[in-house]
Amino acid sequence: MHELSIALNLVELAEAAAREATVTHVDAVHLQLGVFSGVVPDSLLLAYELATEDSLLKGSQLVIEELPLRVFCPNCEAEREIENLQLLECPDCGTLCGEITQGKEIKLSFLEISDET
Amino acid sequence: MKPRLLELRKAILTKNDTLAAGLREDFRNRGILVLNIVSSPGAGKTVFLERTMEALIEHGFRVGALVGDLQTDSDARFLAKSGAAVRQIETLGNCHLEASMICDYLADWDLQGYDFFFIENVGNLVCPANYDLGEALRIVLLSTTEGEDKPLKYPPMFNSSDVCIISKIDLAEAVEFERRVAYKHVQSVHPMMPIFEVSAKTGAGMKHWLDFLIKKLQVLRAETVKA
Numbered sequence: 001m002h003e004l005s006i007a008l009n010l011v012e013l014a015e016a017a018a019r020e021a022t023v024t025h026v027d028a029v030h031l032q033l034g035v036f037s038g039v040v041p042d043s044l045l046l047a048y049e050l051a052t053e054d055s056l057l058k059g060s061q062l063v064i065e066e067l068p069l070r071v072f073c074p075n076c077e078a079e080r081e082i083e084n085l086q087l088l089e090c091p092d093c094g095t096l097c098g099e100i101t102q103g104k105e106i107k108l109s110f111l112e113i114s115d116e117t
Numbered sequence: 118m119k120p121r122l123l124e125l126r127k128a129i130l131t132k133n134d135t136l137a138a139g140l141r142e143d144f145r146n147r148g149i150l151v152l153n154i155v156s157s158p159g160a161g162k163t164v165f166l167e168r169t170m171e172a173l174i175e176h177g178f179r180v181g182a183l184v185g186d187l188q189t190d191s192d193a194r195f196l197a198k199s200g201a202a203v204r205q206i207e208t209l210g211n212c213h214l215e216a217s218m219i220c221d222y223l224a225d226w227d228l229q230g231y232d233f234f235f236i237e238n239v240g241n242l243v244c245p246a247n248y249d250l251g252e253a254l255r256i257v258l259l260s261t262t263e264g265e266d267k268p269l270k271y272p273p274m275f276n277s278s279d280v281c282i283i284s285k286i287d288l289a290e291a292v293e294f295e296r297r298v299a300y301k302h303v304q305s306v307h308p309m310m311p312i313f314e315v316s317a318k319t320g321a322g323m324k325h326w327l328d329f330l331i332k333k334l335q336v337l338r339a340e341t342v343k344a
Contacts, residue, residue: 002212002244009129017125027120031129038246038273086269087305088276096308100276106130106247111123 003043006106007051013108015056021113028061028112036069036085036103069103133248136216140223140251144234148341150334151234153250155274156258157267158240161284161317163192165258166237168317170199172327178232178334183222185214185239192237201235213244216251232334242271253337260285261294265302272306280311282326287316 014029029048033039041064048062069082073090079101080090088097128134144151156162163184170180180201184193185208193205204226206218219236228234236252238245257278259267262285268275275281281303289296296314303310313329315322 002247005211005213005215005244006129006247009132013125013127013129013131017123017127021123023123036273036276038243085272085306086302088308089305096304098308104273104277106128108125108127108129110125112120113123114120 003039003047004050006039007044007047010048010108011051011055011057014111017108018056018111018113023111023113024056025114026057026060026111027114028063029057030063030065030109030112032065032067032105032107032109034067034069034103034105036100037106039106041066065109067102067105070101071097072099072101073097074099130247130249133216136220137249137251140216140219141253144228144251144253145337145341147228147231148334148338149228149231149234150254150330150337151236151250151252152330153236153238153245153252153255154258155238155242155245155255155278156240156260156284157242157263160240160258160260160263162237162240162258163195164317165282165284165315166235167196167199168320168323169327169330170196170201170233170235172323173233173330174200176327176331179230180233180235181226181228181231182235182237183219184237185218196237208239212239212241213248214238214250215248219250233330242267242274246271246274246277254279254333256280256282258282258284259299259303261289262292265295265299268299268302268306275303275306275310278307278310280313280329281307283312283314285316285318286314286321287319 018026052058070079073080073095075093075095090097154162173180182201182203183206185206186192190205193203197203206222236250255278313326315326
């Protein structure tokens with residue numbers, strides 16, 4: 001269960017960015033989460049509530065955008081999306097692909113803010 | 118009140134990744150091959166590590182280790198029997214090691230002159246996958262007693278590792294371990310990953326594994342000289 005640790009890192013980054021932009025209220029935090037990141041979205045949502053408790057982000061919503069797994073197929077010389085995380089096989093030609101191009105992300109994309117200015 | 122968006126596009130583990138990059142560069146410059154050992158609890162990490170370090174020391178190498186352990190220091194004491202310099206990281210319930218812990222524990226440990234340095238991660242096949250510790254190689258253990266489907270249950274861990282060790286190979290027959298199936302599962306989540314079959318108990322496969330490590334150290338040093 002490292003979701004709490006991830007959530008604390010997320011809050012630290014988001015809070016610092018909000019303060020730097022002199023934002024006083026954050027409505028939502030948008031996160032990109034790759035399906036191959038090993039992070040469980042539901043656990044992260046739960047951890048987020050705990051992690052934001054004493055922060056500027058208290059009460060804000062965590063919005064998770066899941067990113068599918070993508071690999072580079074050396075045979076097709078193209079990027080391919082993989083649905084089965086247990087088999088990194090090109091859906092077109094069946095080649096096993098070692099190079100992951102997307103799916104491991106744990107990335108803060110943007111904050112939704114509505115401060116009075 | 119008009120809502121607006123504040124673009125950030127920042128990786129959450131940036132802090133860990135930055136620290137790890139610094140560690141990696143430092144290890145490289147000193148010509149130390151650093152390995153991060155991961156597995157589920159009970160896969161045989163500690164005994165495997167003890168035998169590996171003992172053999173490297175017999176070969177004349179200088180070896181150190183950091184051991185992540187939840188509560189006890191029994192692993193660290195066991196590993197010290199190999200003759201390597203060992204320190205324990207008490208994780209106090211944390212399910213993985215982070216780069217900052219490595220930095221803290223190495224702050225007053227001068228690694229100059231070391232050849233190999235091992236980091237035994239917490240027994241867990243999920244959380245350690247996300248945390249770069251600055252290692253040159255991440256080694257995942259899969260024991261014959263766990264079953265062949267572990268790679269399919271934990272694809273990110275097996276994918277993020279560089280080498281797979283099939284441990285307790287002396288028990289393969291007794292537990293009807295299907296080698297072919299295990300290889301297929303490893304390759305399906307990490308094509309071309311090198312696999313070594315070893316038994317820390319009987320010593321089977323250890324020579325092949327040690328040769329690989331020594332070769333890797335030579336490559337690392339050759340690259341450091343070139344750079």
